[in-house]
Amino acid sequence: MSSKTALAAIALWATASAANAQNCMQYPPGPDRLDCVNRNPGVLAKRERCQQEGRQMGLAARKGGGGNGGGLREYVVACMQRR
Numbered sequence: 433m434s435s436k437t438a439l440a441a442i443a444l445w446a447t448a449s450a451a452n453a454q455n456c457m458q459y460p461p462g463p464d465r466l467d468c469v470n471r472n473p474g475v476l477a478k479r480e481r482c483q484q485e486g487r488q489m490g491l492a493a494r495k496g497g498g499g500n501g502g503g504l505r506e507y508v509v510a511c512m513q514r515r
Contacts, residue, residue, distance in 0.1 A: 475512075482511035 456468035469475050486507040494502035 478512060479508065482508045485511060 456465050456472070459465040459468055483504065486504045491504040491507050492502050493504045
């Protein structure tokens, strides 16, 4: 493969990736925006990393939906916003 062919392939790939990227902020807050974000593999990887960090810190998901225990959800939300 010549260098010109390789450069053309990289340029085509980069253009296609940028064209396929979706701006989820175009949707109003709600289920449509959440669905858009959940289709983004970068966001999913980031969420998983934040969940793992929270678990390593000893945080856990709340059981029963109430009380002050857990804190994992709050940590993940804060982690997602700061990074």
